[in-house]
Amino acid sequence: MTEEMFKKLTGAKTAEEMIAIAKEYGKELTKEQAEEMLKPADANGELDDDALDSVAGGINMPSWAGKYGADALKLLKYLF
Numbered sequence: 001m002t003e004e005m006f007k008k009l010t011g012a013k014t015a016e017e018m019i020a021i022a023k024e025y026g027k028e029l030t031k032e033q034a035e036e037m038l039k040p041a042d043a044n045g046e047l048d049d050d051a052l053d054s055v056a057g058g059i060n061m062p063s064w065a066g067k068y069g070a071d072a073l074k075l076l077k078y079l080f
Contacts, residue, residue: 001025001075003064009037009075010068037074 005025012018015034022029029037 001027006064006068006072006075012038014038039074 002025005021008021009018012021012034015031015038018034018037019029019031022034
């Protein structure tokens with residue numbers, strides 16, 4: 001995922017819009033995955049179990065992704 005793609009995805013308002021953006025970049029998302037990504041991150045910055053598993057499993061985040069916090073983890077989980 002590029003930072004450009006990430007910015008487009010975070011600007012999406014609907015699951016359908018997220019699916020179309022992902023497809024534009026050659027990625028596939030299910031409606032359920034897109035809906036999950038549209039949910040706001042925990043207000044405390046805490047990671048849910050799925051995001052924590054992704055981190056513990058060694059997801060390789062691009063250097064720019066760290067500035068976006070937990071929301072970046074949700075997107076990266078499905079698109080990497």
